[in-house]
Amino acid sequence: MKKSERLNQMLRFIHQQQHFTLQDLMQEFQISKRTALRDIASLEELGAPIYAEYGRYGGYRLLNHMQLPPISFSSQEIYALYFAMQALRSFSNLPFQVSFHSIHEKFISELSESQRQEIERMQNKISFRHTEQIKDSAHLEILLMAAVKNSVLQIEYQKAHQKSSRHIQPISIYSMKGYWYCQAYDISKKGYRVFRCDHITSAKLTDIHPLEDLNEINMQNAHSLWKPSEQAVQFKCTINQTGIEQFQQEHYPSMKLIHETESTFIVGWYEPNEVDFIVKYLARFGKSIKIIEPIILKERLRQYYRDLLDHI
Known part of the structure; x- marks a missing residue:
């Protein structure tokens, strides 16, 4: 790191800390005394x-607050920011009602002519492949802010031809395979749930006191709230390396990989009303998995393949 860049970052560091030691600077910036x-x-x-x-x-x-210099980015940082920004291109909905086009125009307008030309040349040398957003999700901002502020929402949820009113405490939102999802604790059902955001037709704040136990829950450990009911069915499948790679790309909190001796397995559970979902999910693995138990799940998967063949 150049000295001028380090001093710029150091100004911001000490402005935030107010009180600091030489050891703080040595550790933060990896420099000698x-x-x-x-x-x-x-x-x-x-x-x-x-x-x-x-x-x-x-x-x-610091004796008093000081005016910080404007943030400046190196060319490498600018290119890295531009690449990261490409992830926005495939979304028709984002929290805070912004779009890729508006951010892109403002970002490009602040660059020097040489930096703009460099990015234009890069655009012709690299391709960003994203799954396009399939359905609009109109309530991302209120869902995200409820998760940040630990608030309870009342939502109207439309799935297929069924519509229900729920009270939920959002934990996080995420995007996967063209859809936005909201991880939340469903106060109405007294359990952890994942909601497709495009199925949420309305969302509004309530005065219901939130569950304090959810304060420390985030997207990474939210699966700890996912508990099977008494009617849940356990399943186990052998899986090869190809299947492992596919599993790592897409799996759900109710399932995990385990290793026993020289074999690897998918183990998990599903609710009785989710059997069609789990059959379609496992069918995507093709020959890379083999169902061990339950037998009924194996039969349902066989019937699924027969139905496919009859449809050809």
Whole structure:
């Protein structure tokens, strides 16, 4: 990292910390003590109001808030931001009612002419393949902010020809295979659920007190809330390396991979009303899996293949 870039980042770091030590700077920026001392002297020369405190709990302190310089990005950072921004292109809906087009226009307009030309050349050398968003989802912002602020929503949920009113506490939202999903605790059903956002026809805040236990739950550990009912059916399948790679691309909280001796298995459970869903899911693995149990699931998968053949 160039010294000018490091000093710029250091200004923001000490502005956020207010009180800091040499050790803080050495650890944050991976520099030596001598370099940290030189950088502090350079910041003072630039006008940063840094005051040295001596004693056992000494260090450095900002005397008052200072005006930070505008954020500047290196060319490599600009290209990295542009590549990351391409993920927005495939979405017709995003939280906060923004679109790829508006962000793209503002981003490009702030670049120098040479940077714009470089990005244009890159566009002709690289292709971004995304799954296009299939259905519009109109309530992403309120779902996301409810998750952030730990609020309870009342939603109207339309699935097939059934419509129901639910009280949910959103945990997170995510996009997968062209759809937006909301992980939430369904207060009405007293259980963890995943809702397709395009099936949510309305969403509004309520005064219902949220469950405090969900404060620390995030997208990574939300599966810990997913509990089977007493009627849930356990299943187990052998899986080869091709299937493992497919499983890692798409799986659900109710299933996992386990390794026993020299074999790998998918184990999990499904509710009785989800049998058609699990059959279609397993059918996508083709020859890379073999159902061990239950026998009824194996028979349902065979019947699924027979129906496909009859349809040809």
